[in-house]
Amino acid sequence: MATNARTLPLWAPKIDPARWVDNRVYTDPRVYEREVELIFNRTWLFAGHASEARETGDYFTTTILGQPLLFARGNDGAVRAFYNTCRHRGSKVALEACGHASAFRCPYHFWVYDLEGRLIGIPGEEAYDGSGFTKEENPLVGLRCEEELGLLFVTFNDDAPSLRDYLGPKIVETLATPLAGAQYEVVKYISYELPVNWKVFAENARDGYHVPFVHPFFRKASPPGPYFLHDNGHAVQRLGMDPSGVEPELWAKIVQHTLPGVETGDGYIVTLFPDATITLRSNVVSIDSQRALGPSTVLMESRVLGIVGDSQDVRDIRALGHATWFLNPVELEDAPIFIGQQQGVAAKGVRYSVIARGADATTGTRGDDNRLRQWWTAWRAAMGVEINSLAIELD
Ligand code: FES
Ligand SMILES: [Fe+2]
Structure with missing residues (x-):
């Protein structure tokens, strides 16, 4: 990559800039904040293995970059990722590290979400009549989650390429022995x-x-x-x-x-x-x-x-x-x-x-x-x- 001399600090060594690293990238909170924004919030992140949610209704929860996440295998066999956050008052919907459920019931006021994240139950729902609130508009909020050879990845970026494109054919081919077998x-x-x-x-x-x-x-x-x-x-x-x-x-x-x-x-x-x-x-x-x-x-x-x-x-x-x-x-x-x-x-x-x-x-x-x-x-x-x-x- 061409180096713009303007970007070179005075203390830079006289070697190819691709061959040294500013030591502050390991400690400076400003660098970390930028990495969260430009790397972690944009790329695919390893989330777990498919066997951690093997059957329909199996789920696990985790925290990535401070974000509470819930991964659940749905009735169609796909693992979905959601923010583990109730649409009512924001409680975590699933508190356990992993488990099996036919639906997720929030522990606070018992709102119920199905495995695909749809809000399907509200105790005393009629009290919302006339408020403009609808169940349909308030499912669990999803994130992109894709699975390749049993490896589950998640991304906060709706515009990221597919996981398979991100990994690329050579990596998929390498991992396929033995993971496809x-x-x-x-x-x-x-x-x-x-x-x-x-x-x-x-x-x-x-x-x-x-x-x-x-x-x-x-x-x-x-x-x-x-x-x-x-x-x-x-x-x-x-x-x-x-x-x-x-x-x-x-x-x-x-x-x-x-x-x-x-x-x-x-x-x-x-x-x-x-x-x-x-x-x-x-x-x-x-x-x-x-x-x-x-x-x-x-x-x-x-x-x-x-x-x-x-x-x-x-x-x-x-x-x-x-x-x-x-x-x-x-x-x-x-x-x-x-x-x-x-x-x-x-x-x-x-x-x-x-x-x-x-x-x-x-x-x-x-x-x-x-x-x-x-x-x-x-x-x-x-x-x-x-x-x-x-x-x-x-x-
Ligand atoms: S916060 Fe989830 S039901 Fe109230
Ligand atoms: Fe080592």
């Missing part, structure tokens, strides 16, 4: 809050440079394969498996029950812009997503997928695979790094950090920082800026 369900869910900016993990998932230092086991047992940069800021890193150095007993377990269509040892990390990471390791798929809670707080969520009908033993093996390949490295090894980085970038006297390693090739076997730069290219496009900064506003 069986019916999956969440077998394990973990969430934890970290005192870091949401971009720290999004970047880390694309940073191969730290892996030998922070994740020596992962690096040794998991040699990198080719990477691919795709449209809209999404990327794929293929991974292999190398048993040397892995305890044989552990190895024997984590290569069992390979998922449909997957060769033992094949794997990938799919990083979706802005902030979801889907990992395949032979016998387990995991989805790691983040909910930004503020400029310096993020809720990390991790879902492990298994195949419907798996025995408990098989579930345990998939969970062990996930812990071995992904969760433990992130939770135990990366999390302290994330926190140290977040504290470090708060330093006023250090204005930028560097993502200058390697070439900008869109595929190859040596990724360097190009997956990071590609992520930042998508960030700049969304934010409408020419450098990895809001320097004009912040200086």
Whole structure:
């Protein structure tokens, strides 16, 4: 992208502006506010897995960017997203994290909404006669929710492209092995809050440079394969498996029950812009997503997928695979790094950090920082800026 010299701050380093990041983007509330407006309120956000609302009447609730949301599978088999807010006096309609319902009855004055969000019952409805109020004009307010390969996404943007277009054919094709080959369900869910900016993990998932230092086991047992940069800021890193150095007993377990269509040892990390990471390791798929809670707080969520009908033993093996390949490295090894980085970038006297390693090739076997730069290219496009900064506003 051409750089407008006017946008370059005086303190900018003398390197390609695509190769450094203004450290304030990790801490400044003004940057975060702008990201909420221009990224989170416009793009598709991972919301959950289809198995979390598998049958008609199944529902779950969540909060994204402070917005109370309700996801319910309707009589037509589609999952819909609504603001979880009663049209009467604004109470939450569903209070539980998940459940099954034939309709939603608001706990305050018992107004009732059907699974498609229509307002179908009001106690003492005749008292509204003559007020101009109608049930038809007051359904639950919906948001766009789309499902691809069992992955549910939501957007606050009525004008967003379809989810399939947003993901693009290459990402859908990559995820289809193994997700198209069986019916999956969440077998394990973990969430934890970290005192870091949401971009720290999004970047880390694309940073191969730290892996030998922070994740020596992962690096040794998991040699990198080719990477691919795709449209809209999404990327794929293929991974292999190398048993040397892995305890044989552990190895024997984590290569069992390979998922449909997957060769033992094949794997990938799919990083979706802005902030979801889907990992395949032979016998387990995991989805790691983040909910930004503020400029310096993020809720990390991790879902492990298994195949419907798996025995408990098989579930345990998939969970062990996930812990071995992904969760433990992130939770135990990366999390302290994330926190140290977040504290470090708060330093006023250090204005930028560097993502200058390697070439900008869109595929190859040596990724360097190009997956990071590609992520930042998508960030700049969304934010409408020419450098990895809001320097004009912040200086
Ligand atoms: S607030 Fe929901 S019925 Fe009154
Ligand atoms: Fe890491």
